[in-house]
Amino acid sequence: MSIQIQNLTKQYSANGTDTRRAVDDLTFSVEPGQIVGFLGPNGAGKSTTMKIATGYLPPSSGTVLVNGHDVQTDPMAVRRSVGYLPEHNPLYLDLYVKEFLRFAGRLHTLSGQALSQRVADVLEQVGLGPEQHKRIGQLSKGYRQRVGLAQALLHNPPVLILDEPTTGLDPNQLADIRQVIKTAGRDKTVLFSTHIMQEVEALCDRVVIINRGQLVADSPLAELRTRYGGGQLVDTATYLAEFERDLPDPALLRSLPGVTAVERTGQGQYQVTAPANADLRAAIFRLAADRNLTLIGLRQQETSLEGVFKTLTGGNE
Numbered sequence: 001m002s003i004q005i006q007n008l009t010k011q012y013s014a015n016g017t018d019t020r021r022a023v024d025d026l027t028f029s030v031e032p033g034q035i036v037g038f039l040g041p042n043g044a045g046k047s048t049t050m051k052i053a054t055g056y057l058p059p060s061s062g063t064v065l066v067n068g069h070d071v072q073t074d075p076m077a078v079r080r081s082v083g084y085l086p087e088h089n090p091l092y093l094d095l096y097v098k099e100f101l102r103f104a105g106r107l108h109t110l111s112g113q114a115l116s117q118r119v120a121d122v123l124e125q126v127g128l129g130p131e132q133h134k135r136i137g138q139l140s141k142g143y144r145q146r147v148g149l150a151q152a153l154l155h156n157p158p159v160l161i162l163d164e165p166t167t168g169l170d171p172n173q174l175a176d177i178r179q180v181i182k183t184a185g186r187d188k189t190v191l192f193s194t195h196i197m198q199e200v201e202a203l204c205d206r207v208v209i210i211n212r213g214q215l216v217a218d219s220p221l222a223e224l225r226t227r228y229g230g231g232q233l234v235d236t237a238t239y240l241a242e243f244e245r246d247l248p249d250p251a252l253l254r255s256l257p258g259v260t261a262v263e264r265t266g267q268g269q270y271q272v273t274a275p276a277n278a279d280l281r282a283a284i285f286r287l288a289a290d291r292n293l294t295l296i297g298l299r300q301q302e303t304s305l306e307g308v309f310k311t312l313t314g315g316n317e
């Protein structure tokens with residue numbers, strides 16, 4: 001097992017005045033080579049679990065093994081085995097990209113030619129080549145996220161632990177970062193947290209869902225789909241279509257096959273809802289072409305996992 005979490009409990013208050021457990025007797029494991037989505041409502045205990053698994057916080061009780069090393073008795077071996085992208089991706093904004101990565105590499109005792117080679121490799125891997133001479137503070141959020149991922153990959157660890165790697169990114173940046181994670185996942189074990197259902201669908205072999213520090217589901221994605229959604233974890237998809245001007249008749253959208261609701265959200269902007277298995281993008285595009293309407297934007301909205309959490313946790317947030 002690459003990550004083995006056994007009866008893990010964490011209480012933040014050291015003196016026992018606060019008895020609430022951020023993580024409560026949690027047990028699950030991640031097998032080598034898997035990409036596992038780690039899900040749960042805000043405050044469920046995901047970040048706490050990840051901080052413990054990367055050696056940044058001690059557990060109150062229970063054990064965590066990463067690549068066979070115990071986080072409490074062998075923390076240095078754990079840090080060598082794991083690349084960690086913390087929530088909010090803390091970076092030194094005044095440093096240049098390459099300078100920061102060389103610094104991070106030296107913390108992993110890389111030096112000389114090996115350091116230069118690894119920095120060049122990860123810059124390439126995350127698509128940061130053209131930005132490597134910029135200050136981190138000058139980069140967009142998407143590029144900063146790439147710097148965080150590059151830092152996590154630098155010492156070529158067999159395990160990656162990524163805490164909400166795509167939160168706050170725009171759709172293009174999302175797609176790029178997902179691709180980096182997917183590629184990295186070909187030869188690494190990845191545990192990452194997210195709120196976005198499409199991300200789980202796009203990346204994961206398996207999902208682990210927690211609520212109030214406790215396990216509520218641990219299964220392959222396909223199994224979870226059949227168990228909870230008759231084949232679909234999310235039952236509806238929403239599209240945001242933007243035309244140059246208001247439609248002559250909003251019923252045009254409503255009449256497309258599968259459409260269950262249309263709402264005008266602004267000048268020429270419509271939110272269109274349909275079952276998740278009916279991809280409406282081509283139909284909307286054709287409608288625009290047939291009617292000579294200028295379509296200036298069309299995207300599928302990311303679905304949050306709230307509905308799934310509600311089903312799994314009985315609405316208990």
Ligand code: ADP
Binds near residue numbers: 022040
């Ligand atoms: P998630 O990542 O799933 O949103 P967290 O692990 O951040 O959840 O938080 C789990 C619980 O632990 C929450 O109730 C949160 O308020 C609490 N918590 C997190 N960090 C601390 C801290 N440093 N001190 C005290 N309580 C904390």
